[in-house]
Amino acid sequence: MDLEKFEKNIGYTFKDKHLIKTALTHTSYANEKKIESNEKLEFLGDAILEFIVSDYLYNNYKELKEGEMTKVRATVVCEESLYKIASEHNFSDFLYVGKSEIKCGR
Amino acid sequence: MDLEKFEKNIGYTFKDKHLIKTALTHTSYANEKKIESNEKLEFLGDAILEFIVSDYLYNNYKELKEGEMTKVRATVVCEESLYKIASEHNFSDFLYVGKSEIKCGR
Numbered sequence: 447m448d449l450e451k452f453e454k455n456i457g458y459t460f461k462d463k464h465l466i467k468t469a470l471t472h473t474s475y476a477n478e479k480k481i482e483s484n485e486k487l488e489f490l491g492d493a494i495l496e497f498i499v500s501d502y503l504y505n506n507y508k509e510l511k512e513g514e515m516t517k518v519r520a521t522v523v524c525e526e527s528l529y530k531i532a533s534e535h536n537f538s539d540f541l542y543v544g545k546s547e548i549k550c551g552r
Numbered sequence: 553m554d555l556e557k558f559e560k561n562i563g564y565t566f567k568d569k570h571l572i573k574t575a576l577t578h579t580s581y582a583n584e585k586k587i588e589s590n591e592k593l594e595f596l597g598d599a600i601l602e603f604i605v606s607d608y609l610y611n612n613y614k615e616l617k618e619g620e621m622t623k624v625r626a627t628v629v630c631e632e633s634l635y636k637i638a639s640e641h642n643f644s645d646f647l648y649v650g651k652s653e654i655k656c657g658r
Contacts, residue, residue: 485618493606500599512591
């Protein structure tokens with residue numbers, strides 16, 4: 447897997463290459479290789495993303511009410527939006543996916 | 553309202569006193585006085601708290617799985633837990649509450 451190309455794609459170079467490898471490791475691959483999957487990083491990442499978007503909305507959209515900010519945040523931090531970004535950067539080309547998952551054509 | 557006493561209670565001194573005043577302003581009081589309530593800060597605070605707890609769990613409870621971390625976080629960041637902490641620090645003594653709310657005995 448060409449992680450350097452992936453880093454160029456997203457415009458960020460990781461200091462700890464172990465982190466990026468884990469972040470790209472699907473559960474199916476992790477199970478086959480007995481290594482850590484990206485699930486726990488996803489847990490952490492979701493919380494960070496939620497915080498960054500909240501902070502951004504709070505500071506840049508002062509006219510929005512609390513309920514409106516909650517709605518906007520839910521639209522931004524959701525599977526569909528994140529999938530779109532992932533597709534634009536061809537994340538799927540760099541994912542470590544297990545053989546079982548590939549066979550299923552997912 | 554003795555905000556200095558409140559700051560002693562929580563062991564933190566605010567640089568921007570406007571922030572702490574807003575954080576303690578219930579909607580009922582804000583409506584009566586035509587000022588900002590704590591609702592938007594609550595939106596931001598919830599996201600910060602969620603992130604801090606996620607980060608703490610991720611780094612200190614490495615044996616927990618993602619699903620377990622989600623459960624623990626939900627128990628920590630919930631109204632009941634936060635109410636307990638607020639009670640321990642007598643937050644209600646320092647809240648700016650509107651007359652309508654006080655009449656209702658809430």
